[in-house]
Amino acid sequence: DVKVTQSSRYLVKRTGEKVFLECVQDMDHENMFWYRQDPGLGLRLIYFSYDVKMKEKGDIPEGYSVSREKKERFSLILESASTNQTSMYLCASRRPRDLYEQYFGPGTRLTVT
Amino acid sequence: DAKTTQPPSMDCAEGRAANLPCNHSTISGNEYVYWYRQIHSQGPQYIIHGLKNNETNEMASLIITEDRKSSTLILPHATLRDTAVYYCIVRVQTGANNLFFGTGTRLTVIP
Numbered sequence: 541d542v543k544v545t546q547s548s549r550y551l552v553k554r555t556g557e558k559v560f561l562e563c564v565q566d567m568d569h570e571n572m573f574w575y576r577q578d579p580g581l582g583l584r585l586i587y588f589s590y591d592v593k594m595k596e597k598g599d600i601p602e603g604y605s606v607s608r609e610k611k612e613r614f615s616l617i618l619e620s621a622s623t624n625q626t627s628m629y630l631c632a633s634r635r636p637r638d639l640y641e642q643y644f645g646p647g648t649r650l651t652v653t
Numbered sequence: 654d655a656k657t658t659q660p661p662s663m664d665c666a667e668g669r670a671a672n673l674p675c676n677h678s679t680i681s682g683n684e685y686v687y688w689y690r691q692i693h694s695q696g697p698q699y700i701i702h703g704l705k706n707n708e709t710n711e712m713a714s715l716i717i718t719e720d721r722k723s724s725t726l727i728l729p730h731a732t733l734r735d736t737a738v739y740y741c742i743v744r745v746q747t748g749a750n751n752l753f754f755g756t757g758t759r760l761t762v763i764p
Contacts, residue, residue: 544696575754582740583697583754630696640687644696 543567544645546631552651559618561648563631572614573632573642574598574606583630589614590636621652657741662759665735671728673758675741678722683745686717688726689754690737697740697754700726731762 547562563572570591575583575598585598587606595606603625607615614633618625628649632642658676665671677686688700701708701715703724708715714727728735740757 577754580756582756585753632696640685640702641699642697644698646694647696 544631544633544643546629546645546648548648549646550649550651552653553618553621554653555622557618557621557652559621559650559652561616561618561629561631561650563614563616563633563645564612565614565631565633565643566612567633567635567643568611569633569643570611570636571634572608573634574604574614574616575630575632576600577628577630577647586616621650623652626650626652657743657755659739659741659755659758661756662761664761664763665728665731667733667762667764668730671731671735671760671762673726673728673739673741673760674723675726676723677741677743680721680743681745684743685745686715686721686724687742687744688713688715689740689742690735691740691757692734692737700739731760733762733764736760736762 544565553559573588574586577583584600586600586604587598589595589608592608592611605617628647630647631645634642685702685704687702689697691697700712701710703715703717717724738757738759740754
């Protein structure tokens, strides 16, 4: 079974803190994604990565950065957390040839106070 | 991307077929229909996808109308574990692809 794991299920941080969200997948997938999910807004893509050291901005990249140093790991960084970044963050991975199927992690619910 | 419209919520009796509709009247010829679901406190899970033919797998069936302006996801024998939010997504299959999830249909399977 494909497994996508995220470092924390719940996280509480203060405004201005630097926050790291880690995602690891064990299926050697080239493509990885970070989304945020908010009530009434569905999922919105923050960043995605085709492969190691490659990244592309999604629909809402402002306030975020990413790092992909190893194929299995994709990190989302909030440089200076703000209250409007309180959200559920979901990581996903995919094989490039399977464009229809993304495998999602369980999510990290981040609260910024 | 074509816009999709789904009812916000539906109920289904356990053991009965659940039929979840999706309207995508502005779909273009190269856009696929995907279905995902999200069980509470979990990440989304892929169910099925199709272009114009009906599709079936171990989880569900997908019926796409001949004009492709709407589709129906069918769970043939709904169980309590099928209670989830179901998302219909219309998207071209390209390399740079992300999936846009709207607000979906909350399906509640009732014992």
